[in-house]
Amino acid sequence: MAIPFTFRQLNYFVSVAQHGSISKAAEALHVSQPSVSIAIHQLESLLGQPLFQRHRGQGVSLTPRGEALLKEARQILTLSHNLLARLQQDDTEVEGQLVICCFRDIAPYYLPRLVSEFERRYPKITVVMQEQDLAGVSLALTQGKAELALSYALGLPQEVDTRVLDELPPYALLPANHRLAAEPMLSLAEIAKETLILQDMPLTREYFMSLFWHRDLQPSHIHTTASFEMQRGLVAHGHGVALSCTRPAGDQSYDGAPITCVPLNDDVPPQRVVLARSRQFPLSIPAQLFLDQVTNQNEKP
Known part of the structure; x- marks a missing residue:
């Protein structure tokens, strides 16, 4: 037939x-x-x-x-x-396409560098990068829309294998002139007394709120925003304080206003940055090459 x-x-x-x-x-x-x-x-x-x-x-x-x-x-x-x-006798001659989904908040910190290094080594493989919120990353993996995902190890489905690339502890963001900005460390109880600028994205929102809930705390006021960039801008101009795990190279907002970043003294586990794949699908050669490259880089002293 x-x-x-x-x-x-x-x-x-x-x-x-x-x-x-x-x-x-x-x-x-x-x-x-x-x-x-x-x-x-x-x-x-x-x-x-x-x-x-x-x-x-x-x-x-x-x-x-x-x-x-x-x-x-x-x-x-x-x-x-x-x-x-x-x-193919030479891996550098392998052709194909690799679709990688990435949590949009951490994409700029990792993906451009990793993909550039990969494409230089494997010039015949085309890498397609997709940015999503955390819920979208999980959906892309389970539906097979992406073969690999770079994300926090948060809310990922059970049928996913992960490799840890980094660990990022949460910290507080404050206006540079805030009364607590000079403190060496801050507690979540102190943060809860302030207006919290919260990213209103699935799983991101729940993660940061859970840090308070697990200590029977509730922020006095909450102001939500859709993006990390707006969150930093609102903090820099005195609209409130925030919590984050990702930290750009410069402690300032897009318009140059300064931000102060202060570590937390609470015992809060770091967010793990992982490269994930779904066991529901066989791994393509391009995806395996990418996984191997990232793993080898992380194992270097």
Whole structure:
């Protein structure tokens, strides 16, 4: 019996799922948008069910049947690409694509450097980087939209394997002229008396609030913001204080206003920065090469 679909159709389908857009997938694949649309339509006709929900002006999202097919298609394509890659005598000649999802707050600190080093070593591998909140990172791994994820070890699904890259203890951010800015360390009880500038993102919000809840504390006032950059700006200009684990090289906001960073004296475990992969999917050769490179770098004295 002839196989009723092609590897090209599956590849186009996976690319649309990863990019959430037919036009973006076509651009990444260097083909025309109608070519991708036709391939998706052919697969949907073959299966007798829609694989994507179309959202006018907002791309596409997977249907339940599409989510199931994505896992199967990823496995088929990964195994076939790995077979071809193993025929290469030199790893630097390996071709392919690697999709890495990253928690947006820590992406700038790690991903550009890691990917640049990887692409210099493996110039024929294309790396696609996606930024998400913590919930989005977990979803990308479980749905197979990304093969690897760089994130905090927070809220990741059980079927995920991780490698620890770094450990970041939480600290307090205060305006430079705040009455507590000169203190060598601060307690969460002291922070709770201030207006807390809190990033309003899934899991991030719960993590920082849990530091107070575990000590029967509640911040007196909470001001939420959607981004780390706005959080730092509000702190710098005296709107409140904040907690964070990531710390840019310069202790100032985007407009140059100074920020004071003070460590906590509470016994709070650090946030682990991890490189994660889902055990539900076979690991591609490009993903294994990336994992090996990052692991070797971390093991250097």
